[in-house]
Amino acid sequence: MKVNISGMEEKNGKKSQAIIEVIDFGPLKITGNFLLKDLQRNKEESPAEVNLCRCGKSGNKPYCDESHKK
Numbered sequence: 001m002k003v004n005i006s007g008m009e010e011k012n013g014k015k016s017q018a019i020i021e022v023i024d025f026g027p028l029k030i031t032g033n034f035l036l037k038d039l040q041r042n043k044e045e046s047p048a049e050v051n052l053c054r055c056g057k058s059g060n061k062p063y064c065d066e067s068h069k070k
């Protein structure tokens with residue numbers, strides 16, 4: 001499922017700031033307006049899109065490096 005960021009879903013009168021999408025046998029894909037903090041909480045990023053590993057195989061955690069496909 002692909003979601004257009006400008007078409008954020010509105011539910012109960014509240015507009016989403018980010019969409020978290022569970023990819024089948026893959027990462028969590030997050031798109032939208034959000035803040036990503038590192039483990040020490042001293043670095044922040046505001047990427048428009050990120051894929052976070054949920055299989056545990058990535059060599060670049062917390063990001064997905066496509067190792068789940070191997």
Ligand code: FES
Nearest residue numbers: 053055064067068
């Ligand atoms: S989900 Fe892609 S490497 Fe883990």
